[in-house]
Amino acid sequence: xxxxxxxxxxxxxxxxxxxxxxxxxxxxxxxxxxxxxxxxxxxxxxxxxxxxxxxxxxxxxxxxxxxxxxxxxxxxxxxxxxxxxxxxxxxxxxxxxxxxxxxxxxxxxxxxxxxxxxxxxxxxxxxxxxxxxxxxxxxxxxxxxxxxxxxxxxxxxxxxxxxxxxxxxxxxxxxxxxxxxxxxxxxxxxxxxxxxxxxxxxxxxxxxxxxxxxxxxxxxxxxxxxxxxxxxxxxxxxxxxxxxxxxxxxxxxxxxxxxxxxxxxxxxxxxxxxxxxxxxxxxxxxxxxxxxxxxxxxxxxxx
Amino acid sequence: xxxxxxxxxxxxxxxxxxxxxxxxxxxxxxxxxxxxxxxxxxxxxxxxxxxxxxxxxxxxxxxxxxxxxxxxxxxxxxxxxxxxxxxxxxxxxxxxxxxxxxxxxxxxxxxxxxxxxxxxxxxxxxxxxxxxxxxxxxxxxxxxxxxxxxxxxxxxxxxxxxxxxxxxxxxxxxxxxxxxxxxxxxxxxxxxxxxxxxxxxxxxxxxxxxxxxxxxxxxxxxxxxxxxxxxxxxxxxxxxxxxxxxxxxxxxxxxxxxxxx
Amino acid sequence: xxxxxxxxxxxxxxxxxxxxxxxxxxxxxxxxxxxxxxxxxxxxxxxxxxxxxxxxxxxxxxxxxxxxxxxxxxxxxxxxxxxxxxxxxxxxxxxxxxxxxxxxxxxxxxxxxxxxxxxxxxxxxxxxxxxxxxxxxxxxxxxxxxxxxxxxxxxxxxxxxxxxxxxxxxxxxxxxxxxxxxxxxxxxxxxxxxxxxxxxxxxxxxxxxxxxxxxxxxxxxxxxxxxxxxxxxxxxxxxxxxxxxxxxxxxxxxxxxxxxxxxxxxxxxxxxxxxxxxxxxxxxxxxxxxxxxxxxxxxxxxxxxxxxxxxxxxxxxxxxxx
Numbered sequence: 108x109x110x111x112x113x114x115x116x117x118x119x120x121x122x123x124x125x126x127x128x129x130x131x132x133x134x135x136x137x138x139x140x141x142x143x144x145x146x147x148x149x150x151x152x153x154x155x156x157x158x159x160x161x162x163x164x165x166x167x168x169x170x171x172x173x174x175x176x177x178x179x180x181x182x183x184x185x186x187x188x189x190x191x192x193x194x195x196x197x198x199x200x201x202x203x204x205x206x207x208x209x210x211x212x213x214x215x216x217x218x219x220x221x222x223x224x225x226x227x228x229x230x231x232x233x234x235x236x237x238x239x240x241x242x243x244x245x246x247x248x249x250x251x252x253x254x255x256x257x258x259x260x261x262x263x264x265x266x267x268x269x270x271x272x273x274x275x276x277x278x279x280x281x282x283x284x285x286x287x288x289x290x291x292x293x294x295x296x297x298x299x300x301x302x303x304x305x306x307x308x309x310x311x312x313x314x315x316x317x318x319x320x321x322x323x324x325x326x327x328x329x330x331x332x333x334x335x336x337x338x339x340x341x342x343x344x345x346x347x348x349x350x351x352x353x354x355x356x357x358x359x360x361x362x363x364x365x366x367x368x369x370x371x372x373x374x375x376x377x378x379x380x381x382x383x384x385x386x387x388x389x390x391x392x393x394x395x396x397x398x399x400x401x402x403x404x405x406x407x408x409x410x
Numbered sequence: 411x412x413x414x415x416x417x418x419x420x421x422x423x424x425x426x427x428x429x430x431x432x433x434x435x436x437x438x439x440x441x442x443x444x445x446x447x448x449x450x451x452x453x454x455x456x457x458x459x460x461x462x463x464x465x466x467x468x469x470x471x472x473x474x475x476x477x478x479x480x481x482x483x484x485x486x487x488x489x490x491x492x493x494x495x496x497x498x499x500x501x502x503x504x505x506x507x508x509x510x511x512x513x514x515x516x517x518x519x520x521x522x523x524x525x526x527x528x529x530x531x532x533x534x535x536x537x538x539x540x541x542x543x544x545x546x547x548x549x550x551x552x553x554x555x556x557x558x559x560x561x562x563x564x565x566x567x568x569x570x571x572x573x574x575x576x577x578x579x580x581x582x583x584x585x586x587x588x589x590x591x592x593x594x595x596x597x598x599x600x601x602x603x604x605x606x607x608x609x610x611x612x613x614x615x616x617x618x619x620x621x622x623x624x625x626x627x628x629x630x631x632x633x634x635x636x637x638x639x640x641x642x643x644x645x646x647x648x649x650x651x652x653x654x655x656x657x658x659x660x661x662x663x664x665x666x667x668x669x670x671x
Numbered sequence: 672x673x674x675x676x677x678x679x680x681x682x683x684x685x686x687x688x689x690x691x692x693x694x695x696x697x698x699x700x701x702x703x704x705x706x707x708x709x710x711x712x713x714x715x716x717x718x719x720x721x722x723x724x725x726x727x728x729x730x731x732x733x734x735x736x737x738x739x740x741x742x743x744x745x746x747x748x749x750x751x752x753x754x755x756x757x758x759x760x761x762x763x764x765x766x767x768x769x770x771x772x773x774x775x776x777x778x779x780x781x782x783x784x785x786x787x788x789x790x791x792x793x794x795x796x797x798x799x800x801x802x803x804x805x806x807x808x809x810x811x812x813x814x815x816x817x818x819x820x821x822x823x824x825x826x827x828x829x830x831x832x833x834x835x836x837x838x839x840x841x842x843x844x845x846x847x848x849x850x851x852x853x854x855x856x857x858x859x860x861x862x863x864x865x866x867x868x869x870x871x872x873x874x875x876x877x878x879x880x881x882x883x884x885x886x887x888x889x890x891x892x893x894x895x896x897x898x899x900x901x902x903x904x905x906x907x908x909x910x911x912x913x914x915x916x917x918x919x920x921x922x923x924x925x926x927x928x929x930x931x932x933x934x935x936x937x938x939x940x941x942x943x944x945x946x947x948x949x950x951x952x953x954x955x956x957x958x959x960x961x962x963x964x965x966x967x968x969x970x971x972x973x974x975x976x977x978x979x980x981x982x983x984x985x986x987x988x989x990x991x992x993x
Contacts, residue, residue, distance in 0.1 A: 142802050201974060207801065208739060209977040212930060215923055216969030223962040341813075348806055384817030387810030394807060398798050462878060488880035496878075502871035504935075505864065513864035514879040523889065526860035527853060529688055533860075540861050580880050 109251050114374045115367070120258035120327070122366020123265035127320035128343030129350070129358035130272065131313030137289040137353040138309050141207050144214040145194055146317055147340020148221040149187050151333060153318025154238065154325040155231060156183035161239040176241040180322055184315040191314025192307045200303070225333035235330040241322070261323045268316060269359055276355060281308055289353065338383075342369070345390045351403020360401060413476060415440045415616050416584055420470035421460055430456040432640045433470065438584065438616050443606070445619045445631035445648075449660060453640040454620040455497055458586050461618075462494050463487045475583070491583035495573040495590060497620075503562035507553055507572055510561050511544045514579035544579065550612075551575050551605075567598055571605070578609070584616045585609070591623045599623060603630050628652065636660065687856050694848030702841025713840060717908050719948045720843035721901050724850045726928035726944035727937060728897035731854045733926065734935035735863075736890040737870030739801060742792060742808030743898050743925045745815040746785040748917035750899020752825050754781030755834045755906040762835050774837040778846070778903040785899025786892045788815075793891030812922055819914040830913035831906075838908035846904065850897045855937050857893070866890060867935070927969055933979025943980065 128150060135143040157179050161170055164182075168175040198217050202210045226233040247254045276282035287295040288305045296302050324339055325331050346365045350357025365386060373382045393401070414437035421434045431453040438444050446454050459465045461472060463484040472479050474490055482490075502510050525533040548554040551571050556564065561572060570590060577585055587606070591599050607630055610617055621627045627634060628648040636644040636657050644654045651657055705713055729743045754777040765773045792811050799807055820828045857863045868876040869883045877883055906912050928947050932940030954961045972980070 136802075142805075198970060205973075205977060209973050211739075211802070211805070212926070213970055213973040216966050216973065219920075219923070219966035220963065220970065223966055227959060227963065341809075344806065345810070348803065352802070380821050381817055384814040387814050390810055391807050394799060394803060398803065464874065464878075483882070484874075484877040485880050485882045488878060494878050496875065500872045500875035502868045502875065504871050505867055509864050509867075512861050513868040513876070513881065516861045516865060516881070522862055523857065526857050526862045529856060537861060576879060 110374065112252055114370045116252070116254055116258060118367035118370035119363065120261045120366070121370055122363035123262050124320050124324050124327075124339065124362075125343045125346045125366050126359040126362025127265055127268060127316050127323070128339060129346040129362045130269075130355060131317045132344055132347040133350070133352055133355060133358040134285075134309050134313045136347070137355075138285060138292075138306055139199070139203075139210075140353075141199075141210045142214065142344065142352075143199075143310075143313075144211070144218040145198075145221060146313065147336035147343070148218050148225075149191055149194075149314045149336075150317040150321035150324070150340060151225070151331070151336035152190055152221070153183045153187045153314075153321030154331045154335065155225070156186045156318065157241070157322045157325065158236065158238060158331060161241060171240045171243045173242065179241055180319055183322060184318040187318035187321075188311035188315040191310040191317075195307060195310040200306075222333055222337075231333055233333060235332045237330050238325040238328070241326065257326050261327070264319065264323065268319065272312075272316070272355065275312070281305070285309060342366075342386060345386055349390060349393055349400055351400030354400070354402045357400055357402035412439065414438060415442075415475060416461065416618075417473040418457075418461070418470070419473070421457070421467050421472050422469040423456060423460055423465055424468045429640050431460060431637075434637070434640075434642055435470075436635050436642065436645070438618060440583070440616055441610065441614055443610050443617045443619070443630060443632050445621060445627040445634040446637065447621065447624070447627055447634060447651075448637035452637040454637055455588055456640075457637070458494060458588055458618075458620060461487075461586065462492055488580050488582075491581070492586065493577035493580045493582035493584070494586035495570075495577055495588055497588040497592070499569050499573055501561040501569060501573060501576070503560070505561055506557065507548065507559050507561055507564065508544060508557040510572060511547060511576050511579045512540060514576045515540050515544060547575050547579055566593060570594075570602075574605075574609070578613060582615055584618065586618045586620075588620045589622065590619070591621055591626045599626055602626065606630055687852060691848055691852040694852075695845040698844030698848060699841040701844070702839050705840045714908075715949070715952055716840055717838060717843045717904075719945045720840070720847045721904050721908070722925075722928065722944040722948040723847045723941050724843075724897050724901040724904070725925045726932065726940045727847075727850050727854050728894045728901070729925050730929050730932070730935065730937065730940045731858070731866070732890045732894040733929050734933075734940070735854075735858050735866040735870060736887055737934075738887060738890065739805045740792075740808040740891070740894070741805050741919070741922050741926065742812040743894070744917040744919070744921035745808075745812035746789060746895040746898035747902035747905065747921070748812075748815050748819065748912075748914070749788050749902065750781030750785040751902030751906040751912055751917075752781075752819060752831065753784040753899070754778055754903030755831055755912055756825060757781075758835055758837065758907065759831075759833070770835075770837065774842070774907065777837075777907070778842075778900050781903035781906075782896040782899040785902065786896035789891045789893075789895025789898075790888065792895070793888035809919060809922070812917070812919060816914045816917060819917075826912075828914065830911055832911055834906050834910045834912065836907060836910050838904045843904055843908075846900055850900075851937060851941065853893065853897070858935075858937075870935075927972075930977070931972060931980050936979060939979050 128146070131146050131149075132143060135141070135146070160179050160182050161175075164170075164175065164178055168178055170176075194217060198213055199210060202213055225231045242257065242260060244256045247256070276285060284295065284300045284305050285308070287298065287300055288302060292302060320339070321336065325335070328335065342365055343362060346361035347358045348361070349365065350359070350361030368389060369382055369386060372385050373379045378385070416438040418434050418436045421431060422429065423431050434457060436444075446457060448454055456465065460467055461474075463479065463482050463486065466481065474487070474492060477490065479487060479490070502513060505513065525536070545554060545557070548557060551574070553568065553572055553575060556568065561569065564572060574587070574590070590606070591602055594602060603626055606617060606619070609615070619627065619631060631648060634646065634648055634651045635642055636651060636654070638660045643656045643660060644651055646654070725743060725747065729740065732738050732740045757777040757780050758773055761773055762770070792808060819825060825831050858866055865876065865881045865886050868879065868881055869886045873883045924947065928943045929940055931947065932943030950965070951961060954964060957964070
């Protein structure tokens with residue numbers, strides 16, 4: 108039983124991070140109908156941004172502290188939002204009217220470009236760097252359960268951002284425009300929605316979430332390196348597809364499920380080394396029986 | 411009268427709460443030319459999709475050549491002898507005119523992968539036969555001169571005709587034409603009417619026609635069925651249909667606007 | 672060369688088959704003199720041949736049939752490991768004179784196992800399209816890697832060592848010739864127009880009596896078979912296999928070859944396979960920047976020439992002649 112609760116907490120914490128990343132994938136898919144492969148690299152850039160900002164603000168704000176952590180995260184999110192908007196503007200916007208496959212390959216190209224550039228010794232280098240401690244962390248013992256304050260922070264931040272995002276998408280003007288663009292881009296344009304601005308906004312928002320996820324992930328990981336985004340990125344991508352790509356609650360649900368699944372399977376001895384493969388196996392099974400994902404609506408092609 | 415080629419018996423399809431086609435009963439006999447008309451959204455194309463296996467009926471049955479077609483896929487039904495064109499032209503856009511028709515002939519060729527790879531004498535003979543057959547068909551419809559053009563580069567009218575040729579290449583017993591006159595001017599429509607009549611006599615097949623243009627439908631169809639909100643409200647000869655008060659009500663006296671369909 | 676895959680009626684050894692035999696003979700003859708060649712260049716030539724097999728076979732799935740597979744390296748891995756395992760187990764028992772037969776058996780085994788897996792991956796493709804299919808094939812590649820990493824019988828994470836060096840220039844290019852023959856003749860027949868018809872419009876194809884499901888699965892099975900054969904050649908060329916050699920990046924490499932060459936254009940894809948295999952060698956002195964340049968090439972290509980670099984008009988004409 109204790110094992111179960113321990114895995115549950117670990118799984119929820121990991122799943123929260125996946126959910127945050129998956130939201131970015133799913134939002135971009137919603138408005139542009141393609142998988143932004145570079146999203147996982149924005150996550151990595153978010154962690155690196157925090158890595159460089161933390162010592163820079165140290166003289167002004169003491170670290171680790173709540174204010175410090177908030178400031179670092181805010182700056183990183185802003186930087187990543189800018190990077191996300193820039194990527195869309197430079198690489199995807201010129202291809203807006205091209206076949207989806209072309210855009211998908213470009214996204215893979217952008218992803219490889221960021222990864223290999225960052226691995227170069229003149230940029231970040233390929234080695235793992237220790238991530239600065241942003242928040243004072245303590246471990247709580249509940250009976251024999253071990254709960255890290257970091258895990259609670261991760262879950263709290265995720266819930267907060269989910270609610271915030273829901274508010275933005277459902278209750279604000281820009282959110283309504285986002286949904287309109289997602290529903291029918293041309294019709295939205297005819298109704299006076301500035302498509303380019305909405306798409307930029309979507310990329311900015313998704314990338315900011317990725318930056319937060321990157322920092323949270325780095326807090327749990329042994330260190331940061333240029334390929335750190337790849338594995339969580341793929342997981343989040345699966346989570347988005349699992350929940351029904353283009354569907355925001357679906358992405359959150361998919362992320363949590365995947366995180367739980369991974370920790371529970373990883374916790375079973377003998378299966379732990381198959382952890383990476385099992386996520387995919389489950390994905391394939393679910394897609395076979397519910398091709399549109401858990402919460403997605405299957406669309407019927409009009410003949 | 412002999413057994414009908416196509417027999418719809420209370421065919422029904424619902425999408426959620428919407429009954430797109432409800433209790434549609436209709437017979438089409440061999441070599442008959444039947445028109446299916448009705449206002450926009452009346453379920454005409456949906457009826458075609460039921461007959462061709464794109465959708466499955468939620469209730470009722472459809473028989474073709476005496477066989478219940480329930481559960482059969484479009485390609486199975488093509489084998490049985492149903493071919494169609496589409497409302498929004500769906501050619502194989504990257505293939506040439508010749509290859510568009512050729513792809514549709516393969517149904518009646520004995521050779522598959524093995525022959526395509528081994529390329530024995532039989533393969534060459536079969537391919538030669540296909541070529542002759544395709545070129546003959548193209549020539550009948552005056553498309554032979556365009557054989558090497560990419561299908562998507564053809565003018566609109568030629569694309570419509572190519573779609574009909576491609577459907578004929580499957581050697582159908584029943585040909586479904588979905589709004590063949592859409593986007594045509596009066597001269598082209600005139601030519602199309604002749605063409606449809608010509609196909610009926612030349613290939614000795616039954617034809618079903620969904621069309622908004624009353625002049626075309628009334629001019630060539632032997633029997634007309636009228637749909638409204640997915641239900642058949644009338645069936646009969648063109649003269650009967652023109653007099654039917656229910657049909658007139660459905661169209662609210664819009665006969666004058668025929669030509670803008 | 673419009674006549675290359677032209678099926679003019681002729682003698683038993685006519686048309687495309689003549690080209691196939693000529694290709695195999697040429698490969699074998701050149702191979703006889705391979706002792707004269709510089710070993711470094713010989714190795715690169717074999718790499719090129721393997722790339723051709725991979726790219727041309729993926730072209731059947733991604734180019735002609737219009738599916739989007741990101742798992743070709745997975746098929747290659749399955750074939751490579753199966754073939755290598757067979758020759759590792761059997762080579763001590765087989766006399767030298769029969770070694771070529773053993774190698775052939777290993778390659779065929781590798782191809783068949785990969786084809787079987789291809790069937791398994793092809794079946795989901797009945798229901799999935801585009802991005803969803805891409806992610807399933809990507810996932811499949813990852814599953815293969817994870818499974819191999821955990822299989823002690825094939826060296827697990829540390830790799831499979833000591834594979835006999837059977838791969839020669841002759842084997843490689845003879846098999847490349849066969850791959851090109853199979854894909855090109857298949858597509859350039861009335862039967863094969865079905866692949867492209869399915870790609871252009873699945874609904875219309877189905878209405879013309881073409882079974883899209885069968886064509887898509889066939890493309891997957893044939894494509895996977897040759898990827899498996901390429902894996903076998905690769906294993907007996909490098910004499911070492913490691914699960915990380917067949918990752919996502921390797922699949923991307925092959926996809927880029929197909930796109931660079933022009934989806935569905937056999938000659939273009941062959942040229943692209945050679946160019947992209949030589950590129951890293953040419954960029955050797957810029958090793959640090961090599962992958963950065965590579966990714967920029969992908970982006971630039973998509974912006975400037977998404978239809979491929981080596982597209983010419985020959986495909987259309989060659990096909991129209993039946």
